[in-house]
Amino acid sequence: MPLTAHSTRRAAASLTAAGLLLVPVSGCGTADTPRTSVRTASDTPRVSGVPEAPKAPSPTRLTVPSLGVDTALLRLGLNEDGTVEVPPAEKGMTAGWYAGGAVPGEPGAAVLIGHNDTRFGKGVFHDLHTIAEGADITVYDGEGGRTDFTVTGTETVSKKAFPTEKVYATTDEPVLRLITCDGAFDADGHPVDNLIVYATSR
Secondary structure, three states, X not given: OOOOHHHHHHHHHHHHHOOOEEEEOOOOOOOEEEEOOOOOHHHOOOOOOOOOOOOOOOEEEEEXXXXXXXXXXXXXXXXXXXXXXXXXXXXXXXXXXXXXXXXXXXXXXXXXXXXXXXXXXEOOOOOHHHOOOOOEEEEEEOOXXXXXXXXXXXXXXXXXXXXXXXXXXXXXXXXXXXXXXXXXXOOOOOEEEEEEEEEEEO
């Protein structure tokens, strides 16, 4: 889903103002993401005398009916080098939610990452390249809530030119990104591209 130039500039400015750096992600996942200092609800400082805003429940399950995907969601954070975690290879059929981004259903970009393939076989997002515009995606939380999304577009990008601001841009509405590996393999046997699916809530 293309964002306006204004939205992209606003996201880039907010990343810079927060002192965030962009670094490659190891493994099958996104190629560039904010490095450390990502603020979540749990580390937002409290202001004396002001009640703390309720925390949105974390997502626990993802379904994509048109692809036959029904997976639990792992919680993903940052590695020691500041790169975003991806699900372990032995859990290739399970997707993960990057907790440094938005909670699905809340304003902002929620990012879910899954493998295409691993050394153990087919990954949860193996058929993601076949998803069609208008397809339904649903994310459930641990308290019985759900948020429904509609696919608005897909994009295949080189991991060396990952559109960080576009993917992680600040938005006033809930949006979702599904990300996996794609494309040819490099000399080390790793896919050189990422496939990004863009979706908006409905």
